[in-house]
Amino acid sequence: MRAGSPRWVARAITLVESTRPDHQELAQRLLVELTPLAGKARRVGVTGxxxxxxxxxxxxxxxxxxxxxxxxxxxxxxxxxxxxxxxxLGDKTRMARLSADPAAYIRPSPTSGTLGGVAKATREAMVVVEAAGFDVVLVETVGVGQSETAVAEMVDTFLLLSLARTGDQLQGMKKGVLELADVIAVNKADGPHEADARKAARELAGALRLLGPGAGGWTPPVVTCSGQEGTGLAELWGHVVRHHDTLAATGELAARRRRQQVGWTRALVRDRLLARLAADPQVAEVAAAAEREVLEGTLTPALAADRVLAAFARVTAGPSRA
Ligand code: GDP
Known part of the structure; x- marks a missing residue:
């Protein structure tokens, strides 16, 4: 795997994605081995x-x-x-050239259900590919819901692809994605769309300047590009590299990654607590009864939550089954 064998990278990722307890135990042992080898890549989120x-x-x-x-x-x-x-997302048929490229590895999104589970698997897959010598990690996500925040919390640079149509820009602003973005590209700037794309990029850049620089004094640059024609990609990647280098030079890169690790730890605690809560039949019974009373208006939500947690405390006070 250290030599970057795609077969072993794939097997390791399958292991970290598995929810079987024995696989999880093995996966954590593997990750302990791999973590010192990881961390040298540029981690770039791509959303839209x-x-x-x-x-x-x-x-x-x-x-x-x-x-x-x-x-x-x-x-x-x-x-x-x-x-x-x-x-x-990450389907190989959607990236025909890259999937045939021996210097590239494409892994579709795990489909284990919850965002927490998917994000955990992807973070761990990142350790695997970095240890295997991949020096650029692109994490793709859809421009809807909480997935973007989850990806922003695992990458160094967050890239937002937008379209020239103002509807998309407003949508992006509404969802707070603009605040997460480090670099913004108005895509499909080709053929008849090129002029519109440039105009949209100028407007977006103006709006961002009004907002003022974000954390670390960085104002997200807005560029145009066309994935189809391959234009604007050099300039765009230049901004990604400049963002990364700026973070690294100020020590913010290492600090950001450490904060992400702490955030990840908290998310795991939260997810596991909720999973254990949901898995215990006694607690589930108490929770269902409490929710019925809340529905009927005979119990306040706060008292209902107290009751559920008290039931949880009773079962966890018994022999640990963690
Ligand atoms: P995704 O859903 O965001 O992954 O988008 P796709 O890459 O699947 O592209 C969606 C559609 O837009 C397809 O029909 C593509 O052919 C088209 N498309 C993608 N990139 C460009 C581009 O740079 N310029 C133009 N004109 N069309 C594009």
Whole structure:
């Protein structure tokens, strides 16, 4: 795996994705071994609404980067995807050139259900690919819901793909995605759309300047690009590198990654507590009864929560089954 064998990378990721307790134990032992080898990649999140051109873009950017000698891993976070319907993020058929590139590794989003579970698997997959020598990790996510925040919390640089249509920009602003973005690209800036894309980029840049610089004095640059034509990608990647280097030079990169680790720890505690709460039949019974009373208006939500937690405390006071 250290030599970057795709077969072993795939097996290791399958292991970290598995929810079987014995697999999980083995996976954690593997991750302890791999963690010292990881951490040297540029971690870049790529988001944008479905249809914005993410897979076309990642395909073009990825091939460009492998052409420069980089090794590129593509991971994905999309809890809504299923293997039966809809397009799967990180699906190899959507990135035809990159999936045939020996210097690239593409892994579709795990489909284990909850966002917490998917995010955990992707974070751990990131350790695996970094240990295997991939120096660029692109994490793709859809521009809807909580997945973007989850990805922003696992990458160094967050790239937002947008379209020239103002509706998309406003949508992005509404969801607070603009606040997460470190670099913004108005995509599909080709053919008849090029002028509109440039205009949209100028307007967006103006709006961001009014907002003032974000954390670390960084104002997200706004560029135009076309994944289809491969134009604007060099400039865009230049901004990603500049953002990364700025973070590294000020010590913010290491600090940010440490904060992400602490955040991840808290998220795991939260997820596991909730999972154990949900898994215990006694607690579930108390919870169902309490919820019925809340519905009937005979119990306040706060008292209901107290009752559920008290039931949980009683079962955990017994012999530990963790
Ligand atoms: P995703 O859902 O965000 O991954 O978007 P896709 O990459 O699957 O692209 C969605 C549609 O937009 C497809 O029909 C692509 O052919 C088209 N498309 C993708 N990138 C570009 C681009 O740079 N320019 C133009 N004109 N069309 C594009």
């Amino acid at each position: 609404v479905p249809g914005v051109g993410k897979s076309t873009f990642i395909d073009a950017l990825g091939v460009r980067l492998t052409g420069e000698g980089h090794r590129v891993a593509v991971l994905a976070v999309d809890p809504s995807s299923t293997r039966t319907g809809g397009s799967i």
